Amino acid sequence: MSQTWLGIREEVHRRLRDGEWKPGDLIPSEAALSDEFNCARATVNRALQSLAEQGLLERKRKAGTRVAATPVPKAMFQIPLLRAEVEARGSTYRYLLLKKSRRKAPRNISARMKLESAANLLHIKALHFSGDTPYCLEDRWINPDVVDGLSDVDFSQTSANEFLLRNIPYTQGELSLGAREANAEHAELLDIPETSALFEMNRSTWLDGLPVTTVTLLFPPGYTLSTTL
Amino acid sequence: MSQTWLGIREEVHRRLRDGEWKPGDLIPSEAALSDEFNCARATVNRALQSLAEQGLLERKRKAGTRVAATPVPKAMFQIPLLRAEVEARGSTYRYLLLKKSRRKAPRNISARMKLESAANLLHIKALHFSGDTPYCLEDRWINPDVVDGLSDVDFSQTSANEFLLRNIPYTQGELSLGAREANAEHAELLDIPETSALFEMNRSTWLDGLPVTTVTLLFPPGYTLSTTL
DNA sequence: TAGAATATATTGTCTATACATATTCCAAGT
DNA sequence: ACTTGGAATATGTATAGACAATATATTCTA
Numbered sequence: 001m002s003q004t005w006l007g008i009r010e011e012v013h014r015r016l017r018d019g020e021w022k023p024g025d026l027i028p029s030e031a032a033l034s035d036e037f038n039c040a041r042a043t044v045n046r047a048l049q050s051l052a053e054q055g056l057l058e059r060k061r062k063a064g065t066r067v068a069a070t071p072v073p074k075a076m077f078q079i080p081l082l083r084a085e086v087e088a089r090g091s092t093y094r095y096l097l098l099k100k101s102r103r104k105a106p107r108n109i110s111a112r113m114k115l116e117s118a119a120n121l122l123h124i125k126a127l128h129f130s131g132d133t134p135y136c137l138e139d140r141w142i143n144p145d146v147v148d149g150l151s152d153v154d155f156s157q158t159s160a161n162e163f164l165l166r167n168i169p170y171t172q173g174e175l176s177l178g179a180r181e182a183n184a185e186h187a188e189l190l191d192i193p194e195t196s197a198l199f200e201m202n203r204s205t206w207l208d209g210l211p212v213t214t215v216t217l218l219f220p221p222g223y224t225l226s227t228t229l
Numbered sequence: 230m231s232q233t234w235l236g237i238r239e240e241v242h243r244r245l246r247d248g249e250w251k252p253g254d255l256i257p258s259e260a261a262l263s264d265e266f267n268c269a270r271a272t273v274n275r276a277l278q279s280l281a282e283q284g285l286l287e288r289k290r291k292a293g294t295r296v297a298a299t300p301v302p303k304a305m306f307q308i309p310l311l312r313a314e315v316e317a318r319g320s321t322y323r324y325l326l327l328k329k330s331r332r333k334a335p336r337n338i339s340a341r342m343k344l345e346s347a348a349n350l351l352h353i354k355a356l357h358f359s360g361d362t363p364y365c366l367e368d369r370w371i372n373p374d375v376v377d378g379l380s381d382v383d384f385s386q387t388s389a390n391e392f393l394l395r396n397i398p399y400t401q402g403e404l405s406l407g408a409r410e411a412n413a414e415h416a417e418l419l420d421i422p423e424t425s426a427l428f429e430m431n432r433s434t435w436l437d438g439l440p441v442t443t444v445t446l447l448f449p450p451g452y453t454l455s456t457t458l
Numbered sequence: 459t460a461g462a463a464t465a466t467a468t469t470g471t472c473t474a475t476a477c478a479t480a481t482t483c484c485a486a487g488t
Numbered sequence: 489a490c491t492t493g494g495a496a497t498a499t500g501t502a503t504a505g506a507c508a509a510t511a512t513a514t515t516c517t518a
Binding site: 017018055070073074075076077078079081084165169170172173174175176177178179180181182195196197198199200203205219221222223224225226227228229 | 246247284299302303304305306307308310313394398399401402403404405406407408409410411424425426427428429432434448450451452453454455456457458
C-alpha cells in the first residue's frame with residue numbers, strides 16, 4: 001500500500017486534530033512513519049515539512065518532530081498590486097500623482113527605514129482610483145542611492161507602486177497592517193467623512209541591508225484583505 | 230560542481246530580480262537547469278517549487294515554468310492567540326465574559342457562516358485585557374450542533390477563542406482584515422473615544438462543510454499585525 | 459477544413475540509497 | 489561534580505531512476 005505525501009499529510013493532520021498527538025508530544029520518527037505507511041522516508045519527509053511550514057509541527061535534527069506547543073495558525077495574504085486589484089474587480093484603474101519632491105527624511109521615516117544619516121529622499125504622494133472613486137492613498141519615500149534609473153522615471157504616468165514592485169528587487173522587507181482615523185487631508189483626498197476608519201498598510205524594503213523604500217497605503221472604509229485558511 | 234536547492238533558488242531568484250527572465254517569460258525546463266547546474270532534477274524541482282509557492286513562478290505540467298505575469302508578493306501572518314500575544318509582551322492576560330446567550334442567528338451572521346436555516350446558535354461577547362487596558366473585543370457565534378462538549382464549557386474562565394482554537398478542528402476557513410469606526414458600545418467597552426479607528430479581524434471556520442464558528446475581533450487604535458517578507 | 463486520436467514534452471511524485479548536519483546521550487577522564 | 493569526547497540518532501538534502509498526470513503539438517480521419 002503505497003501512499004502519496006498529500007495523503008500522509010492528511011492522515012497526520014487528522015491525528016493532530018483528533019488529539020491522538022497532543023501539543024508538545026513527540027511524534028514517531030520519519031523512519032517509523034515510513035514503515036507504518038509503507039512508503040519511502042522522503043515521502044513522509046515531504047508531508048511533515050509541509051505541516052511544519054504551516055506551524056503545526058516543530059522539527060529538529062536528532063530531537064525529532066513534536067506537535068507545536070501553541071499551534072499558532074498562519075495565514076498567507078496576497079499583497080495587493082493596486083492596478084491588478086482594481087482591474088480584477090472590473091473597474092478601470094486611474095492614478096494621480098499629487099506630489100513629488102526631494103527632501104530630507106523626517107525622523108519617523110528614517111527610523112522606519114533604519115537610516116543612520118538623514119538622507120535626501122524622494123517623497124511621493126499619489127492617489128489610486130477605482131473608476132471615479134478614490135481607492136487608495138499612497139505616501140512613499142524612496143532612497144535614490146539604491147534605486148537605479150530613478151531620475152528617468154516621471155511618476156506622473158507610472159505609479160511608484162507599480163514601478164518599484166516590478167523593477168526594484170529587495171532582499172528583506174517588513175509589512176504591517178493596522179487601522180487609523182482619517183484626518184482632514186485624508187478625508188478630502190479620499191472623499192470620505194473625517195473620523196472615518198482607514199485601513200493602513202505599511203511596507204518597507206531593503207536591498208542587502210540598504211533601505212530601498214517605505215510606503216504607507218491608506219484605504220477608505222469597506223476595504224478588506226481576505227484569505228482562506 | 231554540485232549544488233544545494235537553496236543555492237539554486239538563490240540563483241534563479243537573482244535572474245528574476247535582474248530581469249534576465251522577465252514576467253511572462255518561459256524559463257528553461259527542469260532538465261535543462263539540472264544540466265546547467267550539474268545536479269539532479271529533483272534538486273531543481275525543490276528550488277522552483279519553493280519560488281512558485283512564493284508566487285514568483287507559475288508552473289504547469291508540459292507547459293513549463295514561467296515567470297509570474299504580475300508577481301504578487303505573498304506574506305505569511307501569524308493569527309493571534311490572544312493570551313499568548315499579550316503574555317509575550319510581558320503583560321498579564323485577563324479575560325472577561327460579557328454576554329452568553331442562545332438565540333437565532335441574525336441574517337448577516339447566517340450569511341457569513343453560509344447557514345441555510347436560521348439555526349439556534351450560541352452567542353458570546355467577551356473582552357480580553359492586557360494588564361488593565363482592554364486589548365480586544367470578541368463577538369462570536371458558535372454552532373452547537375458541530376462543537377462537541379460545548380455545554381460542558383462555562384466560558385467565564387476559559388475564553389472561547391482559546392477553547393475553540395485548541396480543541397475544535399476545522400477543514401476550511403476564511404479570514405479577512407479591515408478597519409471600522411468605533412460605535413458607542415465599542416468606545417465604552419474598549420475605553421476609547423468614539424469615532425476611533427478599530428482594526429477588525431473576521432474569522433469563520435467549517436468542518437467538512439458544516440459551519441463551526443464565526444468571530445469578529447476588534448482591536449483599539451495602535452494595534453498592528455506585522456510580518457517580514 | 460474541423461475535429462479526433464495520438465505522440466511528446468514537462469512537471470509531479472515516489473523509491474531506494476547515501477551522506478551531511480545537528481543534537482542528544484552516555485561514558486571516560488580529570 | 490564537571491568537563492570532554494565520541495557514539496548514536498533524527499532530520500536535511502542530494503542522486504538516479506522510474507512512472508504518473510497533464511498540457512500542448514502533431515497527425516490522422518471524416
